[in-house]
Amino acid sequence: MTDIRSYDSHPAGIGAAEPQFGDYVALLKPRVMSLVVFTAFVGLFTAPVRVDPVVAFCAVLFIALGGGASGALNMWYDADIDAVMTRTRRRPIPAGRVSAQDALGLGLFLSGLSVLMLGLAANWFSAAFLAFTIFFYAVIYTMWLKRTTPQNIVIGGAAGAFPPMIGWACATGGVSIESLLMFALVFFWTPPHFWALALFMKEDYHNAGVPMLTVTHGRQATRRHIFAYSIVLAGFALWLGLTTIGGPLYMAVAVVLNALFIRGGWVILRRDEDEARADAYRAEKSFFRLSLIYLFAHFAALLVQSLMPFGAGGW
Secondary structure, three states, X not given: OOOXXXXXXXXXXXXXXXXXXXXXXXXXXXXXXXXXXXXXXXXXXXXXXOOOHHHHHHHHHHHHHHHHHHHHHHHHHXXXXXXXXXXXXXXXXXXXXXXXXXXXHHHHHHHHHHHHHHHHHOOHHHHHHHHHHHHHHHHHHHHHHHHHOOOHHHHHOXXXXXXXXXXHXXXXXXXXXXXXXXXXXXXXXXXXXXXXXXXXXXXHHHHHOOOOHHHHOOHHHHHHHHHXXXXXXXXXXXXXXXXXXXXXXXXXXXXXXXXXXXXXXXXXXXXXXXXXXXXXXXXXXXXXXXXHHHXXXXXXXXXXXXXXXXXXXXX
């Protein structure tokens, strides 16, 4: 595996390409950031305390910057892994468009800026929560868990599950059962989402030396884990529908999506490796695509539910 320090030997990394603005944007993982922004916004908007629109906009903006900072720090540290994996080797650092030092500097600057400004715009509890989230993703997950344990994505998934809690905290200054259940929704969704990807991308993780569950325990064990987590996830998703931010619309969406999710997990569970390879992991890819819709649809349903005439909790 390539040592990360090799990416600093040239001002622009290995390839000596002049960095463009889009390369720095790519460091922030905009696709991941979009999920952070949306879940944080839903957490803030569905909270029982109304927030001034300008304050709300600033809060979501600074949470997004914190998410981007985490992405830049992750890409800085994981440049050696990214260079080996097919789906990540075109990222700015391994492709030679941005130096690792620049990525580190950007990540640290945005971390400090986002935490400070969120504290000033909203409250210092939410700012401390954001600081902990950045630390958790960059240090606990990226630097420790990812390379040492097959539970990397399980424990590390907490970092991606914190944004709705931070959004809620921006409005209320605290934590509640509703925000904890939004956390649980993202937390228990993360492992089956990434394990489905790992089922048809196993060689990438193997070549990079990342101890994903598919590498350490095999694909059959991964299939069992996906099905088990799908059942647990459904329980938390339905429980959320019974809280003050739930309601009939959200519950209808949750019932349908979780039935489909469990069914997809069951289909994957019953397949053996020869069958999966024969049809190019069609079921696994279908489950992965469903997982992309799953989380967005749940949070969108919470948002729409809160805007309906009878509001959230309108049973």
